[in-house]
Amino acid sequence: xxxxxxxxxAASLSLGRLDPRVKIILFVTxxxxxxxxxxxxxxxxxxxxxxxxxxxxLSRESLARSIKQTALLFPFLLGLGLTIFLFGKExxxxxxxxxxxxxxxxxxxxxxxxxxxxxxxxxxLLKALESLRVPSLxxxxxxxxxxxxxLFREEVGQLLKAKESRTFGRKKLRREITIVSYLVPAIFTRxxxxxxxxxxxxLSRGCxxxxxxxxxxxxxxxxxxxxxxxxxxLLAVITIVF
Amino acid sequence: MTxxxxxxxxxxxxxxxxxxxxxxxxxSFTVYRGETLAIIGPNGAGKSTLLLHLNGVLKGQGQVxxxxxxxxxxxxxxxxxxxxxxxxxxxxxxxxPTIFDDVAFGLVQQExxxxxxxxxxxxxxxxxxxxxxxxxxxxxxxxGEKKKAALATVLVLEPEILVLDEPASGLDPxxxxxxxxxxxxxxxxxxxxxxxxxxxxxxxxxxILMDAGQVIAQDDPEEILGNQDLLESHRLxxxxxxxxxxxxxxxxx
Numbered sequence: 313x314x315x316x317x318x319x320x321x322a323a324s325l326s327l328g329r330l331d332p333r334v335k336i337i338l339f340v341t342x343x344x345x346x347x348x349x350x351x352x353x354x355x356x357x358x359x360x361x362x363x364x365x366x367x368x369x370l371s372r373e374s375l376a377r378s379i380k381q382t383a384l385l386f387p388f389l390l391g392l393g394l395t396i397f398l399f400g401k402e403x404x405x406x407x408x409x410x411x412x413x414x415x416x417x418x419x420x421x422x423x424x425x426x427x428x429x430x431x432x433x434x435x436x437l438l439k440a441l442e443s444l445r446v447p448s449l450x451x452x453x454x455x456x457x458x459x460x461x462x463l464f465r466e467e468v469g470q471l472l473k474a475k476e477s478r479t480f481g482r483k484k485l486r487r488e489i490t491i492v493s494y495l496v497p498a499i500f501t502r503x504x505x506x507x508x509x510x511x512x513x514x515l516s517r518g519c520x521x522x523x524x525x526x527x528x529x530x531x532x533x534x535x536x537x538x539x540x541x542x543x544x545x546l547l548a549v550i551t552i553v554f
Numbered sequence: 555m556t557x558x559x560x561x562x563x564x565x566x567x568x569x570x571x572x573x574x575x576x577x578x579x580x581x582s583f584t585v586y587r588g589e590t591l592a593i594i595g596p597n598g599a600g601k602s603t604l605l606l607h608l609n610g611v612l613k614g615q616g617q618v619x620x621x622x623x624x625x626x627x628x629x630x631x632x633x634x635x636x637x638x639x640x641x642x643x644x645x646x647x648x649x650x651p652t653i654f655d656d657v658a659f660g661l662v663q664q665e666x667x668x669x670x671x672x673x674x675x676x677x678x679x680x681x682x683x684x685x686x687x688x689x690x691x692x693x694x695x696x697x698g699e700k701k702k703a704a705l706a707t708v709l710v711l712e713p714e715i716l717v718l719d720e721p722a723s724g725l726d727p728x729x730x731x732x733x734x735x736x737x738x739x740x741x742x743x744x745x746x747x748x749x750x751x752x753x754x755x756x757x758x759x760x761x762i763l764m765d766a767g768q769v770i771a772q773d774d775p776e777e778i779l780g781n782q783d784l785l786e787s788h789r790l791x792x793x794x795x796x797x798x799x800x801x802x803x804x805x806x807x
Binding site: 518 | 689
């Protein structure tokens, strides 16, 4: 049997080899636990952070890389903070408290999400979602988005290059907006044409056009169940002790 | 050349797109078992549209018969398992997250047992030299690898007729040469639409010339590819390999 079609070896504790369904369940559980933890429990948040660091170490992922990628989302967090401080009617101390609550919780959840995504091959993530009974249409949309994002970026890049190569003199904002307003329908038309060709390719290989079936490649191993239970147990311990 | 039994027959096929562009006008031809039929013609001749009719993706007026069965809504699944269509742009054909899933796609739709699917997918990937790429996304392959993978998605279904739309377009000479070698090795009946007349001269056993949705001529490759007036009047030109062959013939030794 090919490596593609089998679950990874049961002996390894590497997070990348853990069944993605277990990871999804753990991620959702962790997010809920974080969301419902009162912000006054500073020690508990610190323990959750250490818990994530332990997982980073176990998964042989670089902590710096995980935090760096999570940090890419900080501007959105700052935007949220600004909204709270500029438009909220609460006293400043309460605003700060709200911001800290959102900040810490968002950081921890994003770090967990980052860790989950860094250690899960995309196709295994899709298989896990299918297996967890996520509607097949949603899984198909995710799959196509991932597959064609590169091509879409390439096509946009080509159109922009074509525009640049025929742009002379100083750029004027109004003219740029007009040009972009012409480019958007062109991109839309190209996407539509491609989607029609892809649909024809699917039909020609026997797809009925309603459901996209794939080969199930995930198999629970004992180590998956063990790691999942251990992680939930540790979360429970942290919640009770701190 | 001795022709085998009839495997595909197109009778008086016409088709117009919703914007009323007439893509096919009363097209008729027959394909025989084991032959390699090349469909040539300028841009907009209707070649790709015609290919989409051969396994029932498009339905026009007239009739398409595959293995003596008229293509209809009722038997379209069966027809698609007999006629494998490889699209011009492999990015249209490789839509799944991994090459393995793409090659397995048709077999999964046929609800084959999982073990058989794995075995057949790995066998075809090995045969085409794509082993090791099964977990990769098509987004990260070269054009040559993508073309081979697109071919694998169809060959794995073991169709009786292999239909290829511009198989060598965009390939560098080395990859093109390898693809021609591969196509020569495939013994099943092949229908190839192509602008690449040198490729046609090398692998086709019969040629159909199309223009403006009509069949203009069908004959042996030597007759059509050597007819300069005919080709030039339909915005094509005599392939270099044929020119060279004719030139060499005329040199007294």
